[in-house]
Amino acid sequence: MAPSNTQPCNNYAAFCSRKYSNITQVSSHNSAFAVKNNLFSNQDVSITGQLNDGVRMSRSSQVLPLGCKVFYVLTLTSVQGETHHVNNSIYSCHTSCDYLNAGPYSSLLTTVREWLDANPYDVVTLLIVNSDYVSPTLYEPAFNTSGMLKYVYRPPKIPMALDDWPTLSELILANTRVIVFMDYQANQTEVPYILDEFSQMAESPFSPTDPTFPCDMQRPPGITQNQTMDRLYLANHNLNVAISLGGSDILIPNFADLEITNSVNGTSGLGTMADRCKTMYAGRPPNFLLVDYYDLGNYTVGSEVKNGSVFEVAAMMNGVEYDRSCCGLSTALYSSAGTGRGGGGGSRGVIAAMVVVIVMMALA
Numbered sequence: 515m516a517p518s519n520t521q522p523c524n525n526y527a528a529f530c531s532r533k534y535s536n537i538t539q540v541s542s543h544n545s546a547f548a549v550k551n552n553l554f555s556n557q558d559v560s561i562t563g564q565l566n567d568g569v570r571m572s573r574s575s576q577v578l579p580l581g582c583k584v585f586y587v588l589t590l591t592s593v594q595g596e597t598h599h600v601n602n603s604i605y606s607c608h609t610s611c612d613y614l615n616a617g618p619y620s621s622l623l624t625t626v627r628e629w630l631d632a633n634p635y636d637v638v639t640l641l642i643v644n645s646d647y648v649s650p651t652l653y654e655p656a657f658n659t660s661g662m663l664k665y666v667y668r669p670p671k672i673p674m675a676l677d678d679w680p681t682l683s684e685l686i687l688a689n690t691r692v693i694v695f696m697d698y699q700a701n702q703t704e705v706p707y708i709l710d711e712f713s714q715m716a717e718s719p720f721s722p723t724d725p726t727f728p729c730d731m732q733r734p735p736g737i738t739q740n741q742t743m744d745r746l747y748l749a750n751h752n753l754n755v756a757i758s759l760g761g762s763d764i765l766i767p768n769f770a771d772l773e774i775t776n777s778v779n780g781t782s783g784l785g786t787m788a789d790r791c792k793t794m795y796a797g798r799p800p801n802f803l804l805v806d807y808y809d810l811g812n813y814t815v816g817s818e819v820k821n822g823s824v825f826e827v828a829a830m831m832n833g834v835e836y837d838r839s840c841c842g843l844s845t846a847l848y849s850s851a852g853t854g855r856g857g858g859g860g861s862r863g864v865i866a867a868m869v870v871v872i873v874m875m876a877l878a
Contacts, residue, residue, distance in 0.1 A: 523682040524636050525568055526834050530686075534637065534693065535679040535746055538788070538831035540824050541571035541641070541804040543752045556752070556767055556806045559841060561622065565629045565638070567809070567841050568825055571802050572626065573641035604656050619653070623660035630665055630691060637685050639802075641711065641748075642696040650696055650705040657707075665692040666707035673713040675744050697733075715746040715801075718791075721765050723754050725775075725782040729791040742795060749791055749800035751775065751784050767806040776811030778823050778830075784811075785827040792831065799831035809841030 523530040529537055542564050544556035604619040626638060657663050667690040685691055700710035712734035719732040731737050753775045754765040777783035792799040811823030822840025829836035
């Protein structure tokens, strides 16, 4: 009888033999932006806490020298975020470094690299939102100084179709456990480990304000449903609301509806969108579920109420059982008034009240 693998890859032994392109991952929107009492934050758990909970994609918006805009993406195997180039360095800043500056991009990479050192059976995705459209060569110093280069994946072909991707075990055995995408200006001939996102991945409407969350792909522009079938795709499921600040309309997370947005069921729920997208794309669920405040949201198993609805949705899409505990210690949204984490309508009221306070402070 042949031996069977029992070592989990990205938390599940079943994932080891699956291609990278055949897994649904929870992604934390702007993962670096977990700053207490800041209106522009998208998370309330540190990057290390997010990775420990199961996030594996990080999305970052443009990384620039200090003074430039930067975005990061972090997921259940991915990280996402906004980056800016300021004073010849790349920084993690939300919209502007004047609004939220989470520090040098190299610091984020160092944090992820240290986590990878301690977790040798996990694959992490970085999605860089290059808001300032700078050359990818400006990101190389951050990858060099952070020690991340030893883990980056360099694909054998450009672009990679769905069937071209290796399995998680192949990535782990080769120790190429970091997949890096950039939305604009990627040049894989010049910097082979920063992959061009939109030749290999599609995205539903970003910065969504529509609570119906359509599954049609908005980027790259003009992509057809048939073209989407042969590439990775990301479902943006982080609801936003516009506020007026300094004479401009700025999008911030819709705090009041976070538990609804991150829910398994309901017309605006993450689970409902994932099911709809799966049906639309011939039974293939989204590869990445990009959410705000991933730790907010309950689901029910029998009579037991559990936290971690976004991970439950990902498990359902992957055909596995979510059996971990969620989530990392909250640092921003919850008061000591006994509302608990994700505790129904009462906590939504507390969140909405805090938004009012924060807005007033920002405008003062």
